[in-house]
Amino acid sequence: MAQREAGTIYDVDLPRLDGKPAKLSEYAGEVVLAVNVASKCGSTPQYAGLERLYEKYSAQGFTVLGFPCNQFFGQEPGSAEKIQEFCTVNYGVTFPLFTKLDVKGDNQHPLYAILTETPDDAGKAGNVRWNFEKFLVGRDGRVVRRFRSKVEPEDPQLVQAIESLL
Numbered sequence: 001m002a003q004r005e006a007g008t009i010y011d012v013d014l015p016r017l018d019g020k021p022a023k024l025s026e027y028a029g030e031v032v033l034a035v036n037v038a039s040k041c042g043s044t045p046q047y048a049g050l051e052r053l054y055e056k057y058s059a060q061g062f063t064v065l066g067f068p069c070n071q072f073f074g075q076e077p078g079s080a081e082k083i084q085e086f087c088t089v090n091y092g093v094t095f096p097l098f099t100k101l102d103v104k105g106d107n108q109h110p111l112y113a114i115l116t117e118t119p120d121d122a123g124k125a126g127n128v129r130w131n132f133e134k135f136l137v138g139r140d141g142r143v144v145r146r147f148r149s150k151v152e153p154e155d156p157q158l159v160q161a162i163e164s165l166l
Contacts, residue, residue, distance in 0.1 A: 007114055007142065008114070008142055009032065010023075010027075010028050010141040011114070014098050014101065014111065017084050017098055018080065018084070019080065022098065024111070028139075030062060030063050031057075031061060031062045031136070031137065031165040032065055033062070033136055033137070034065050035064060035133070036133055037067065038072065038132070040074075041072070041131045041132070050095065053159075054095040057162060057166060062162060062166060063095060065098065066087075066096065067097075067103070067109075067111070072131050075131060076131075080099065084097065103116075103128040104127040116128060121147075131149060136161055136165070139165065144165065
């Protein structure tokens with residue numbers, strides 16, 4: 001796969017969960033937290049914290065973007081409609097959700113090819129290891145920091161990193 005020269009998330013187009021076309025360039029100038037999500041995972045309750053972050057900071061130019069993924073033990077098996085219903089009913093999710101995609105492997109989506117170039121705080125880049133891995137993207141569309149799945153959405157390190165970009 002040829003590497004993108006620009007290397008920003010704004011280079012990527014992908015449909016929303018409802019199937020409507022979307023361009024990530026719609027979020028140009030915002031701070032973005034990109035998260036691979038799943039409905040049947042031990043980390044699924046993180047949806048609640050992601051929604052609280054979205055509600056707290058969206059007026060300041062922050063958004064959470066959720067990317068359902070079924071690559072980790074089939075923990076996102078549902079249709080787009082089922083995923084949307086689950087997220088809305090169980091966690092009151094109002095942040096944007098996109099179509100299911102692959103975050104690793106031969107069919108890795110180009111968005112995740114960009115995101116996974118960034119190392120975590122331990123210096124490790126490469127494949128997403130589990131659901132709910134978080135990528136903090138600055139207003140210029142470039143990844144600023146990567147947080148592995150065990151970092152909760154409202155972890156002080158993550159909140160401080162978001163606030164520093166707003």
